Amino acid sequence: MAYPKLQGIYSALLTSFNHDGTINEKGVRELVRYNIDVNKVDGLYVGGSTGENFMLGTQEKEEIFKIVKDEAKDQIKLIAQVGSLNIKESVHLAKFATDLGYDSLSAVTPFYYKFSFAEVKDYYNTIIENVDNQMIVYFIPFLTGVNISIEQFGELFANEKITGCKFTAGDFYLLERFRKAFPDKALFAGFDEMMLPATVLGVDGAIGSTFNVNGVRARQIFDFAREGKIKEALDVQHVTNDFITDVLKNGLYGTLKICLQEAGVDAGYCRKPMGDYSDEMIENAKKIYHKYF
Numbered sequence: 386m387a388y389p390k391l392q393g394i395y396s397a398l399l400t401s402f403n404h405d406g407t408i409n410e411k412g413v414r415e416l417v418r419y420n421i422d423v424n425k426v427d428g429l430y431v432g433g434s435t436g437e438n439f440m441l442g443t444q445e446k447e448e449i450f451k452i453v454k455d456e457a458k459d460q461i462k463l464i465a466q467v468g469s470l471n472i473k474e475s476v477h478l479a480k481f482a483t484d485l486g487y488d489s490l491s492a493v494t495p496f497y498y499k500f501s502f503a504e505v506k507d508y509y510n511t512i513i514e515n516v517d518n519q520m521i522v523y524f525i526p527f528l529t530g531v532n533i534s535i536e537q538f539g540e541l542f543a544n545e546k547i548t549g550c551k552f553t554a555g556d557f558y559l560l561e562r563f564r565k566a567f568p569d570k571a572l573f574a575g576f577d578e579m580m581l582p583a584t585v586l587g588v589d590g591a592i593g594s595t596f597n598v599n600g601v602r603a604r605q606i607f608d609f610a611r612e613g614k615i616k617e618a619l620d621v622q623h624v625t626n627d628f629i630t631d632v633l634k635n636g637l638y639g640t641l642k643i644c645l646q647e648a649g650v651d652a653g654y655c656r657k658p659m660g661d662y663s664d665e666m667i668e669n670a671k672k673i674y675h676k677y678f
């Protein structure tokens with residue numbers, strides 16, 4: 386039961402919503418196409434934070450998994466984020482995405498309640514127990530409050546279906562320890578603004594929200610860094626971080642969507658409780674797009 390090791394540049398896919406909060410299928414398809422045809426990503430991370438997943442119902446999550454697979458076919462790799470506080474939903478979605486042909490599953494660490502590590506481990510083992518697919522742990526302690534030590538990662542990896550980690554943290558000591566301890570596991574950088582140091586430390590790839598717009602630069606950073614061309618990689622990281630700084634100031638997901646609209650992609654709106662775009666936000670986002678692209 387060996388699963389292919391995932392690597393490369395993955396956009397954490399945005400979701401296009403209509404103004405009333407329903408899924409805009411045409412927009413989701415255009416987002417997938419833009420990532421394949423223009424950003425030239427190796428894969429998509431579907432149903433993550435960037436997809437506004439934690440505000441969606443089960444059927445909506447299914448619908449997005451279906452549309453994305455139908456549009457992407459086998460052109461790129463697809464990872465389905467199925468983590469949820471409702472473990473029955475996670476088990477169901479794990480099977481659903483596997484049946485659709487997703488190359489991997491991923492699940493955010495269970496959050497809100499202070500789960501013990503034994504409970505976290507049981508959560509992952511339960512989600513993948515009855516599916517023939519691999520699982521990438523979604524480690525994002527700044528949003529979940531859940532930390533995992535190297536020893537605990539080792540315990541998770543005792544289950545050979547757990548094949549990697551999306552590491553959205555700025556703890557480079559832990560990242561280095563992870564790389565040394567688990568050279569065969571797929572390790573993805575999750576903070577786009579820290580991609581260069583993460584690549585130097587040996588990540589296999591990166592998964593990011595800003596790649597939906599800035600995917601070409603993301604690949605340049607990754608490739609330059611892996612070739613040892615640190616000066617060249619840093620030059621691109623500097624421009625990337627100017628872009629990310631401007632985007633974060635103006636509102637992350639909304640600004641990325643408005644930028645994509647400027648590029649001709651029907652990226653739609655964000656889903657409530659995220660707010661509507663103000664005129665000022667739209668104006669700023671358009672300026673950001675034309676400044677960097």
Ligand SMILES: CC(=O)N[C@@H]([C@@H](O)[C@H](O)[C@H](O)CO)[C@@H](O)CC(=O)C(=O)O
Binds near residue numbers: 398575576592593
């Ligand atoms: C919270 C969040 O959106 N984190 C992003 C980053 O790409 C992040 O947006 C970026 O580095 C800007 O800070 C990814 O780690 C998230 C991600 O991959 C996901 O959508 O699940």
